[in-house]
Amino acid sequence: MYKIFDAHCHIFPDKVAMRAAVAIGSFYDIPMKMDGKVATLLQEGDAAGFTHYLVHSVATTPKQVSHINKFIAETVEKSGGKMTGFGAMHPESEDMKSDIEELISLGLKGVKLHPDIQGYKSDDYRMLKIYELCEKYSLPVLIHCGDARYDNSNPNRIAPILDIYENLIVIGAHFGGYSVWKDATEKLYKYKNFYVDTSSSLFALKKGEAEKLISLYGEDKVLFGTDYPMWNPKEELDRFMALDLTDAQRQKILWDNAVKLFKI
Numbered sequence: 001m002y003k004i005f006d007a008h009c010h011i012f013p014d015k016v017a018m019r020a021a022v023a024i025g026s027f028y029d030i031p032m033k034m035d036g037k038v039a040t041l042l043q044e045g046d047a048a049g050f051t052h053y054l055v056h057s058v059a060t061t062p063k064q065v066s067h068i069n070k071f072i073a074e075t076v077e078k079s080g081g082k083m084t085g086f087g088a089m090h091p092e093s094e095d096m097k098s099d100i101e102e103l104i105s106l107g108l109k110g111v112k113l114h115p116d117i118q119g120y121k122s123d124d125y126r127m128l129k130i131y132e133l134c135e136k137y138s139l140p141v142l143i144h145c146g147d148a149r150y151d152n153s154n155p156n157r158i159a160p161i162l163d164i165y166e167n168l169i170v171i172g173a174h175f176g177g178y179s180v181w182k183d184a185t186e187k188l189y190k191y192k193n194f195y196v197d198t199s200s201s202l203f204a205l206k207k208g209e210a211e212k213l214i215s216l217y218g219e220d221k222v223l224f225g226t227d228y229p230m231w232n233p234k235e236e237l238d239r240f241m242a243l244d245l246t247d248a249q250r251q252k253i254l255w256d257n258a259v260k261l262f263k264i
Contacts (some may be wrong), residue, residue, distance in 0.1 A: 002251055003051045006233065007256040008142070008173060008225025011055045012036045013071055021229045027117065031160035031170055034229030041228050042082070048234035051255070052082055052264065054225075056112035056142065060119075065099050073106035073141035078157040086110040086142055090118065091126035099131045109262055115152040117144070122157035127257055131165045139263065140169040142197075145234040146177030146184060154180055162191040169261070171195045171223065175213045181205065185216045195261065198253070199225035202239040210243050219249045223258050 012020045017036035025032035034040055038055075045053060055072060059065045069087040076085040087103035089096065089111050103111070111134055115122045122143065134141050145153050155177055162170060175186025176196045188194055196217050202210055214222050226236040241250070258264070 002049075003255040004049055004230070004237065005052045005054070005224065005255050005264075006045060006050050006226050007054045007223040007258045008093040008197050009041055009053050009055045009228040010057055010230075011038050011041060011072070011075060011228075014038075017229075024117075028230075030230065032229050033232045033235070036229040040186060041233075042079075045226075045228075045233040048237050050233060050237075052084065052258075053079075053261070054084050054142075054258070056086040057088055058112060058114040058117055059090045060117065062090045062093040064088065065090050065093060066102060069099075069103050069106055069108060076107065084109055084264060086140075088112060089130050090123060091120050091130065094128050095194075097135060100130075100137060100139070104137060104171070112140060112142045114144040114156070115158060116147055117149050119195075120152065120212065122153045123160045127161075128164075131161055131168055135168040137166045140171055142171040142173060144174070144178070145172040145196075146174055146180045148179040155184045158184075158194075159187050159191075161195055162188070166193060169193055171197060171261075172227070173197050173199055173227075175201045175210075176217070179204070180215060181209070185213055189211075189216045189218075195221045195223060195243060195257075197223040197225035198240060199227035199236075199253065200230055202236065203231070203241075208244070211245065214243075214249070216252070220257060221253050223254045223256045223261070240258075249262065 021032045021036035072085040076083045085108045087108040
């Protein structure tokens with residue numbers, strides 16, 4: 001009934017995929033549902049009726065940036081038009097401008113950041129050059145947001161970015177604040193350049209809470225995402241479809257908003 005755009009998928013080369021997936025699961029103390037391989041994403045996602053995937057990975061050291069971006073670009077090229085790729089960046093890179101230029105030359109459409117795993121605060125001074133370059137080249141930034149255990153990517157760290165870089169599109173993963181959803185909406189819903197995705201949230205939100213978040217942020221600024229390999233694509237879709245939304249709202253969140261934002 002709907003076209004489905006999964007706007008949050010982590011992927012890894014086969015030889016390290018399982019190890020990477022297990023590490024993510026250990027970080028959050030949540031058993032991983034999937035193995036992180038590209039083939040598994042396509043197999044499970046396609047079986048659930050997914051049409052398109054936004055794929056990315058996270059650089060934990062500066063030297064990983066180029067390798068990751070080439071892997072993402074190659075995967076997108078082999079996908080036959082089923083994937084859009086975001087590149088990695090790292091705040092300790094010696095030449096961020098070259099990293100961004102290579103990312104763009106590879107055909108990647110934005111940047112994925114994970115402050116908690118990468119070990120920095122979202123509003124750290126080292127990050128400002130990345131935001132500046134992304135704003136300059138009209139590259140959306142998908143950033144992990146929120147974690148009650150840390151203060152790297154919580155709403156108080158995201159708001160200053162939105163204040164400074166008013167023309168930078170920021171997509172706040174996990175409804176803008178994993179495990180701190182209420183605080184996120186109170187601080188971030190007002191920003192016109194701030195979007196959110198549904199990933200790694202629906203499993204934890206109580207009945208009616210997700211619908212309230214969608215209403216506060218606005219149905220035109222919410223993207224459906226599974227956070228593969230954290231969750232099984234079909235199970236996440238089932239959670240989303242169980243929400244009390246209209247068909248028009250579902251169509252926007254599952255497909256229209258992402259296609260418009262990423263210019264697919």
